[in-house]
Amino acid sequence: xxxxxxxxxxxxxxxxxxxxFNLVGAAVMHSHTSINKEHIQDSFYSPKDKNHYSEDGEHxxxxxxxxxxxxxxxxxxxxxxxxxxxxxxxxxxxxKIDLNGDKIINKQELKVWIxxxxxxxxxxxxxxxxxxxxxxxxxKVTWEEYITDTYGKDDELPVEQEDKQLLEDxxxxxxxxxxxxxNFLENEEWLAxxxxxxxxxxxxxxxxQTLSNKDxxxxxxxxxxxxxGTQGQExxxxxxxxxxxxxxxxxxxxxxGKLSGNEIISxxxxxxxxxxxxxxxxxxxxxxxxxxxxxxxxxxxxxHDIFVGSEATDYGExxxxxxxxxxxx
Numbered sequence: 001x002x003x004x005x006x007x008x009x010x011x012x013x014x015x016x017x018x019x020x021f022n023l024v025g026a027a028v029m030h031s032h033t034s035i036n037k038e039h040i041q042d043s044f045y046s047p048k049d050k051n052h053y054s055e056d057g058e059h060x061x062x063x064x065x066x067x068x069x070x071x072x073x074x075x076x077x078x079x080x081x082x083x084x085x086x087x088x089x090x091x092x093x094x095x096k097i098d099l100n101g102d103k104i105i106n107k108q109e110l111k112v113w114i115x116x117x118x119x120x121x122x123x124x125x126x127x128x129x130x131x132x133x134x135x136x137x138x139x140k141v142t143w144e145e146y147i148t149d150t151y152g153k154d155d156e157l158p159v160e161q162e163d164k165q166l167l168e169d170x171x172x173x174x175x176x177x178x179x180x181x182x183n184f185l186e187n188e189e190w191l192a193x194x195x196x197x198x199x200x201x202x203x204x205x206x207x208x209q210t211l212s213n214k215d216x217x218x219x220x221x222x223x224x225x226x227x228x229g230t231q232g233q234e235x236x237x238x239x240x241x242x243x244x245x246x247x248x249x250x251x252x253x254x255x256x257g258k259l260s261g262n263e264i265i266s267x268x269x270x271x272x273x274x275x276x277x278x279x280x281x282x283x284x285x286x287x288x289x290x291x292x293x294x295x296x297x298x299x300x301x302x303x304h305d306i307f308v309g310s311e312a313t314d315y316g317e318x319x320x321x322x323x324x325x326x327x328x329x
Contacts, residue, residue, distance in 0.1 A: 045197040047270035065309045067279050070120030078308040087301050090308050105295040107280050114276040126191045140184040176205045197269045221260040
């Protein structure tokens with residue numbers, strides 16, 4: 001065997017071994033899917049439109065599609081429909097959005113529909129998560145099932161202080177979301193646990209938890225230093241000035257130099273109503289051709305790709321997997 005051939009086989013063996021090792025590692029490692037990962041870096045819950053625009057200003061049209069369809073799965077389905085089929089299904093959808101039946105979509109009708117879609121997206125996510133966590137398929141989740149899926153078995157539970165804190169936070173949210181105190185979560189309880197920021201009964205707990213984690217001097221409020229936390233030590237002067245403007249102009253409504261009560265909630269909890277309004281403005285700007293603040297069915301169908309997306313590819317392959325959209329609506 002030549003030297004070159006020996007080297008070739010050694011490289012190939014190493015690559016295969018590395019791939020197999022990585023696969024085994026991936027199989028045994030648990031990705032942390034705690035609800036606390038819904039928080040972004042400065043501790044507030046991620047808004048529905050967190051991926052609508054990147055930091056570079058790039059627009060992700062998938063958010064628009066999901067905001068209209070209320071389902072990630074349906075959005076993916078529409079991406080593979082041919083043009084005429086996509087328009088046909090969109091027209092069926094428009095008849096549902098058009099509450100007064102005048103064949104015109106006004107801003108309020110569109111906003112109501114988008115808010116409905118946000119709720120459906122959360123429910124879809126919760127149902128998918130339930131399939132992963134519910135080991136015995138009884139439609140309920142016990143705390144043991146949740147921590148096993150999220151953190152691993154007893155001997156794999158977090159040892160780092162940060163992860164221990166996340167586990168403790170999860171447990172407190174779990175206990176609050178267990179409305180009937182029967183030691184498992186189902187239906188609305190499970191949704192409230194995964195998305196406490198969207199459930200009114202969970203808001204007082206979010207406030208309590210925020211103060212517990214951020215109120216370092218124990219005065220029942222959040223000053224600017226507590227607001228920025230440890231990030232302030234790593235960020236630029238420009239960032240600090242920008243955050244100070246947010247603190248003073250957006251959140252500190254009574255200008256007393258600290259956040260308390262509803263001011264903390266407005267900081268921590270995304271306002272889906274405002275997000276829906278912004279999405280309505282965005283969709284109208286992209287499709288209201290005559291600028292009359294009304295969308296005719298024709299205008300929307302002419303801009304169908306903004307609302308639902310369509311690719312004239314793999315039609316035959318995907319058609320047999322598509323549900324009867326009209327019946328579902």
